Amino acid sequence: MVVRLSRRRVLLSILALYSLLALFLSLLAVKPAFYGLSTVLGTMILGTTVLGTTMMLGTTVLSSALFGTTTIVIEAYADALTMGQMAMSLVAIGLLVFLELSDPSLERTRRSRAHVIAYRRLPPDPAVVRRSVKLGGRLSATRTTVETAQKTPALKELRSSWLPVTALLVLLFAIIVAFKIWAIVG
Amino acid sequence: MFLDFLALRKFPFDLALTSATLVAVSTLAYSVLYAVWGFTYELFFFSIIVFAVVGLLTLFLKGLRGSVVVRLLYVVAVLALFEEILLRSALAWYGFLLASVGLVFLPLVGAVLAGRGTDVRVVFEVCGLLFATRIVLSPLPTNLQGSAAFLPVVYTLIMCAIVMYLWFRRIPLDKIGLCQGVVSLPYQVVGGVAVGGVLGLVEHFILGPSPVEIGANVVINFLYLLVVMMVFVGLTEELLFRGLLQSYFGGLMSRWQAVHLSSLIFALFHIGWLNPMEVVFAYCAGVVFGYFFIKTGGLVAPVVAHGFGNVVLYMLALGL
Numbered sequence: 001m002v003v004r005l006s007r008r009r010v011l012l013s014i015l016a017l018y019s020l021l022a023l024f025l026s027l028l029a030v031k032p033a034f035y036g037l038s039t040v041l042g043t044m045i046l047g048t049t050v051l052g053t054t055m056m057l058g059t060t061v062l063s064s065a066l067f068g069t070t071t072i073v074i075e076a077y078a079d080a081l082t083m084g085q086m087a088m089s090l091v092a093i094g095l096l097v098f099l100e101l102s103d104p105s106l107e108r109t110r111r112s113r114a115h116v117i118a119y120r121r122l123p124p125d126p127a128v129v130r131r132s133v134k135l136g137g138r139l140s141a142t143r144t145t146v147e148t149a150q151k152t153p154a155l156k157e158l159r160s161s162w163l164p165v166t167a168l169l170v171l172l173f174a175i176i177v178a179f180k181i182w183a184i185v186g
Numbered sequence: 187m188f189l190d191f192l193a194l195r196k197f198p199f200d201l202a203l204t205s206a207t208l209v210a211v212s213t214l215a216y217s218v219l220y221a222v223w224g225f226t227y228e229l230f231f232f233s234i235i236v237f238a239v240v241g242l243l244t245l246f247l248k249g250l251r252g253s254v255v256v257r258l259l260y261v262v263a264v265l266a267l268f269e270e271i272l273l274r275s276a277l278a279w280y281g282f283l284l285a286s287v288g289l290v291f292l293p294l295v296g297a298v299l300a301g302r303g304t305d306v307r308v309v310f311e312v313c314g315l316l317f318a319t320r321i322v323l324s325p326l327p328t329n330l331q332g333s334a335a336f337l338p339v340v341y342t343l344i345m346c347a348i349v350m351y352l353w354f355r356r357i358p359l360d361k362i363g364l365c366q367g368v369v370s371l372p373y374q375v376v377g378g379v380a381v382g383g384v385l386g387l388v389e390h391f392i393l394g395p396s397p398v399e400i401g402a403n404v405v406i407n408f409l410y411l412l413v414v415m416m417v418f419v420g421l422t423e424e425l426l427f428r429g430l431l432q433s434y435f436g437g438l439m440s441r442w443q444a445v446h447l448s449s450l451i452f453a454l455f456h457i458g459w460l461n462p463m464e465v466v467f468a469y470c471a472g473v474v475f476g477y478f479f480i481k482t483g484g485l486v487a488p489v490v491a492h493g494f495g496n497v498v499l500y501m502l503a504l505g506l
Contacts, residue, residue: 007359011349014421021413022342026335 201442204244205449205473209466212237216462231271233462234454238267241450241469245443255299255306255438262292262313263451270457273320281320288317305437308355312430315351316451319344319426334410341418348425362429367484374482378490381478385471385491386498392463394503411500420493421485427452427472428479428488445476471495 005013216233223229242260265288273281296310322343352359359365367374427448435444449472456468475488 008353010359010364011353014345015349017417018338018342018345021417022335022338025338025410025413026333 201445201473201477204442204446205470207244208237208241209470211240212462212466227275227460230460230462231275234271234457234465235267237462237465237469238263238450238454241446241453245446245450253302255302255309258295258299259309259313259435259438259447262288262310263447263454266316266451266454269317269320270454274458274460285317285320289314289321292317303437305434308357308430309434309438311351311355312426312434315347315426316431316455318347319455322347337414337418341422344426345422348422348430357430362425362433363479363483363485363488364425364429365484367482367486369482369484369487371486374478374484374487375490377478378487379494381474382491382494383498385474385495386502389464389467389471389495389499390502392467393459393461393499407504408501411497411504415496415500416489416493419496420489423452424475424479424485424488424492428475429485432476432479441480445473445480449473449476 212233215236216229219229219233242263246260265284269281269284269288271281272278272284275281292314293311296307296314299310300307322340351357352362431451432444432448435447438444439447449469452472453465453469456465459465471492475492478487478491479485481487
């Protein structure tokens with residue numbers, strides 16, 4: 001029996017496969033002394049906590065893990081934790097890009113009903129505007145973006161072309177910074 | 187059925203002649219120069235330049251003179267050549283700079299030329315992605331490079347970029363070979379393993395590499411090689427060079443010219459081994475993978491051949 005997956009599922013499956021295998025193989029690369037389920041689980045919990053803290057504080061994983069007995073564990077699992085940080089950065093940047101590309105002017109993806117109504121009506125219903133402001137205030141920008149995109153198709157083309165590339169550059173910049181800090185701390 | 191898959195009766199002699207010319211001229215030039223001077227970096231770089239120039243010249247003489255777009259593709263190939271050479275020289279920083287230029291400006295060129303069709307735009311954006319694969323490598327620290335996590339990390343990052351691109355650009359997955367293809371899977375796998383085995387033997391003869399060792403455990407070493415080479419290296423590179431590059435080149439030129447040009451760029455991205463014969467070998471392997479891709483309509487056979495070839499190469503090096 002041949003199962004046909006949707007396009008979205010195929011792409012997500014590839015990403016999931018790569019992420020899981022990369023995580024597994026990086027765990028293989030750590031020192032044998034640190035093998036063991038309890039250590040792995042403990043480190044994962046610790047890592048998650050550290051990642052959460054660092055996301056809140058805006059610092060990096062390794063710079064905040066330099067105290068007590070955590071240091072040696074963090075060093076041993078540095079690859080895995082660094083990859084985790086990379087993945088989280090990627091997800092965060094991906095969400096930002098998604099928000100940008102799902103702008104109604106690009107006619108890309110589903111929006112909430114309030115946004116669709118606001119997009120179709122010119123001028124927008126004041127009630128919709130009020131609701132939209134509650135939702136995050138993106139509506140006022142939407143009008144301007146729609147008009148600009150209609151006047152300049154090249155702008156629309158450029159935005160839809162190089163945004164993913166720009167996101168990649170930002171990601172790479174984040175990696176460079178993370179590794180520089182790792183090098184300094186190490 | 188299996189003979190149909192090989193389709194020797196319909197073998198593209200035009201492509202074979204072009205490839206043979208390129209391989210013969212490059213090998214001869216390198217052999218003569220090597221006999222006279224012995225191995226030097228200057229000789230290596232000169233041989234690679236000869237290889238790229240002859241490769242592009244054969245394409246030009248075979249009739250691909252065409253439009254602005256095609257000329258720009260020649261420029262992309264030359265950019266890849268110098269970026270790779272600089273990246274492996276004492277002027278690595280300039281190589282990194284060229285890669286950044288390729289990454290940022292090629293998608294912009296695609297956007298400017300978008301009026302000429304979707305294929306044109308995608309071709310330049312994918313060329314930009316090629317350079318992104320080099321920038322991914324640059325910031326990684328040296329202590330990670332010896333680690334078993336290095337290849338998975340690098341290829342996961344590259345695959346993230348590719349998937350993100352496929353997602354936003356809504357590239358049809360059937361077109362880039364992410365489907366079963368027109369030949370049954372067992373035939374594709376058997377064909378891929380057979381050809382990959384031979385390619386691995388030849389590449390081991392050329393390179394004789396010293397591989398990354400995970401530990402003394404033979405099973406873990408083998409599993410690591412299998413997963414890394416088949417999934418990370420095989421799938422990522424084939425998706426990039428055959429799935430995206432060759433497919434969309436095919437919209438701008440004949441499919442055999444597309445095989446030739448994508449294989450040429452694929453070979454240029456193997457300059458890092460610092461062995462001219464490895465570059466020529468990578469070109470030949472690219473032609474074989476491209477031929478598989480056209481004949482099967484999917485990436486299974488190229489991925490299996492590519493991945494298994496690498497597995498054989500490293501298994502021989504490990505003495506497994």
